[in-house]
Amino acid sequence: MREAIKQFTKSRENLIPILQEIQKAEKYLPPEAIYEVSRFLNLSENEIYSIATFYAQFRFARPGEHIIKICLGTACHVRGGINILESIERKLNVQAGGTTKDGKFSLERVACVGCCALAPVVIVDEDVHSKMTMKKVETFLGPLLTGSKKKVKMKKINDF
Amino acid sequence: MTFEQRQHNAIAEWKALDEKPCIYVGAATCGRASGALKLIESVNKELKKNRLAANMIEVGCIGLCYAEPLIDIAGADGVRVSYRNVTTEMIPQLINEHLINNNPVAALALGVVGSSKISGIPNLFDLPVLKPQERIALRNCGYIDPENINHYIASDGYRGLKRALKMSPDEVIEEVKISGLRGRGGAGFPTAVKWQFCRKAPGDEKYLICNADEGDPGAFMDRALLESDPHSVLEGMLIGAYAIGTTMGYIYIRSEYPLAITRLKIALGAMEDYGLLGDNILGSDFNFHIKVKIGAGAFVCGEETAMLFSIEGKRSVPRSRPPFPASSGLWGKPTNINNVETWANVSAIFDKSGEWYAGYGTEKSKGTKIFALAGKINNTGLIEVPMGITLGEIIYDIGGGIPDDKEFKAIQTGGPSGGCLPKAALDLPVDYEQLAAAGSIMGSGGMIVADTDTCMVDIARYFLTFTQNESCGKCVLCREGTMQMLEILTDITQGKGNSSDIERLLELAEAVKIGSLCALGGTAPNPVLTTIKYFRPEYETHINEKKCPARVCKALISFYVSPDKCKGCMACLKACPVGVIKGKSKMIHIINQEGCIRCGVCLDVCPPKFKAIAKVTGSLP
Known part of the structure; x- marks a missing residue:
């Protein structure tokens, strides 16, 4: 963490870049990091939290191993992005903004990733999955779930 | 080295590309999302296999997102052909035919780049999607390697x-x-x-x-x-x-x-x-x-x-x-x-x-503007057109119309600060003043096309959800007013609207506009105001009849299996994520409306030859 801070000068202007560097390394902003930054930039921890919490990019809890971002920009919305989100929520049994109990997946909604022509899109870690359908959800989640304790279970079919 | 020398070298480097066959892969974010990086691997493998000496460069995005991933192949004669929706399976054929047999593959081609003619393949800029375009800001996009400054300098940079x-x-x-x-x-x-x-x-x-x-x-x-x-x-x-x-x-x-x-x-x-x-x-x-x-x-x-x-x-x-x-x-x-x-x-x-x-554009809006076409339109992508072109030309000539021959309903311009314009606006020349007069804005140039399957109340609610979420919270009316508006809209989309809601929305919208410091709040009501202005009956149907004519608002729709069409194939029954479809093989299925979450999977998976699932609003047939 100290390494991440060291490359910067002690200027207020660098606060957000420093937090971004820390998050890149740690995937979130642990309280110890905020403490260190506050000493480094001579700002109160309160002040840093007031800024960090303002920006959507910063997380304050450790995210899952894989981060799944569901784009809900306009184009994704009119092409049914919300159905994709709900479908993934059901499959992983976690709400957007949360992390699965096994710590494997975090689910996030994002406003627009600028791939509107390929809507609806889902980004898994760095990979963009385009023109998503409910059927496709199964195919990209499948390989990620293998190795995890829970596999996608086919729902029991209710007969008469 | 002087700049002139660098210019000279850059031009030499650019011209040298013609000495060998060259493959240009469109590898901007949208190209990558469609699989451009896999194509690069595949091209390299194929070149190696055939022991071909060729250059391969990653270029940016020409804007034809609907045809992504795109690769251009220029053979020994330097004629560059653009191929559309390329998959790794097509690469061996393309390399073989185009580079080895010098026989461009017309069936997979989008167009010829430049002025050379190849029979059976149109010139790229004669395509309806490109012909009306004037590319000034996008002049080099898709042609040069963005990571090579020499390419830019060689293109008069x-x-x-x-x-x-x-x-x-x-x-x-x-x-x-x-x-x-x-x-x-x-x-x-x-x-x-x-x-x-x-x-x-x-x-x-x-x-x-x-x-x-x-x-x-x-x-x-x-x-x-x-x-x-x-x-x-x-x-x-x-x-x-x-x-x-x-x-x-x-x-x-x-x-x-x-x-x-x-x-x-x-x-x-x-x-x-x-x-x-x-x-x-x-x-x-x-x-x-x-x-x-x-x-x-x-x-x-x-x-x-x-x-x-x-x-x-x-x-x-x-x-x-x-x-x-x-x-x-x-x-x-x-x-x-x-x-x-x-x-x-x-x-x-x-x-x-x-x-x-200044030779391009209208009296008050000079030059060209880039628009991002998305939503229910065939040719999604980026276009650059002279100001003054009509919305109709953009949607039908360049955009290729609405998919599945559905009917155009509205176009949303200018993002969350803009508005939704109806069919009557198709003749509207696009410039700053005209869009503003119609109640929308030019904004950054996003254009989302809506067809009859798009609910305008839902669109208004969508944008308000966005602005409400992004409001910084400084101005009370932006922070609280958008929240109240959102609650009213949510109620309407859930069938809980009442007759005074529209008036209340209009009143709140005015207050939010006046009471916000910046453009975020000042324009946040625009999507609501324009949808009420142009699509008021749709609001009224939601409120009075508790129906969503576009069949989008989940609380107001149901999925229903037509007994006369269902063949009992079990496709929907297996796909239903909540297991509320009942039935057996070759027996008519029934959806238990109580537990249905209206996700629509059943409609997606029902074989098109049966078309047994119907999405309905109001009471079941």
Whole structure:
């Protein structure tokens, strides 16, 4: 963490870049990091939290191993992005903004990733999955779930 | 090395590409999302297998997103053919036929790049999607390697800067004035006037900012420009900096655009090596430095005063203007802010001339504008058209109409600050004034097309959810007013609306407009106001009949199996995520409405030959 801070000068202007560097390394902003930054930039921890919490990019809890971002920009919305989100929520049994109990997946909604022509899109870690359908959800989640304790279970079919 | 020598070398390098066959892979974010990187692997493998000596370069995005991934192949004769929707399976055939047998594959081709003719393949710019376009800001996108400064220089790059440096700063501003260029970020403020304010503002320390915080959902031209031709933007910034008299510039770019950030940084490094950045640029006494600032995910940062606070490391909360940034901006110093597309136009204007640029467009809106076409339209992608073109030409000629021959319902322009325009607006010439008069805005140029399956109340609710979420919270009416409006809209979409809701929405909308400091709040009600203005009966049906005519609002629709069409194939029954479809093989299925979550999977999976699932609003048949 100290390494991440060291490359910067002690200027207020660098606060957000420093937090971004820390998050890149740690995937979130642990309280110890905020403490260190506050000493480094001579700002109160309160002040840093007031800024960090303002920006959507910063997380304050450790995210899952894989981060799944569901784009809900306009184009994704009119092409049914919300159905994709709900479908993934059901499959992983976690709400957007949360992390699965096994710590494997975090689910996030994002406003627009600028791939509107390929809507609806889902980004898994760095990979963009385009023109998503409910059927496709199964195919990209499948390989990620293998190795995890829970596999996608086919729902029991209710007969008469 | 002088710039002329570098120019000479760059042109030689560009021409040398013709000596060998060359493969150009469109590898901007959208190309990559469609599998461009796999194509590169596959092309390399195939070239190796056939022991072919060929160049392969990654180019940016030509804007034909619907045809992604695109690759262009130029054979030994130098004729470059663009192939569309390429898959790795097609690569062996393309390499074999086009490069070895010198026989371009007409069936997979999109068009011939340039003026050569090949029978059976149209010329790219004769295609209906490209013919009406005038590519000024996008001039190099999709043609050159954005990571190679020589390609930009060989395409007349940095000639405009050279020309500008020979002029006085006032002459430079005059040239921009002649061009009639207005800010492409949304508000359309005349660029020359903005520069003049900042130039005249007292003080030696001034700043220049490139706003690349493209936050509007549905707009992606700035991303494409930075990924495909970053130098066109950077050259524009240099010209602006010279005219205004500043030595320090920032590019504020959103973190959601990692590839654009990478390519910008590569471009900045190359500029330093070439003496185009730093002290004594091109041997003159003009000095300019650029820092890249990465946004942290706040839509409001697109508002200029908010962006300034963000760069300073504070909460990005807009402040009242005046003072305008031109007199008191970054750290209280005069600051000029223009967006990515504006800068890319500036470099083109100085390469040609202000007069040439003013030859395009309408009386008050000169030049061209890039639009991002998305939603229910066939040819999704980026287009650049002269101002004054009608919405109908954009949707039907360039955009190729609505998929599945569905009916056009509305076009949403300008993102969350814009409005939804109905069919009657198809004849509307697109410029700043006309769009504003119709109740929408040009904005950053996002255009989302809606067909009859799109619910306008839901669209209004969608945009309000966005702005409500992104409101910084400073102004009470923006913070609380949008929340109240959102609650009313949510009620309407859930069948809980009442007859006074529309009036209340209109009243709140006016209050939010008046009571907000910045454009985020000032324009947030626009989607609601325009949908009420043009689609009021749709609101009334939601409120009075508890029906959603477009069959979108989940609380007002049901899925239903038509007993006369169901063959009992079990497809829906197996796919239902909540297991509420009952039935057996070859027996008619029934959806238990109690537990149905209306996800629509059953409709997706029902074989088209049966079409047994119906989506209905109101009571079941």
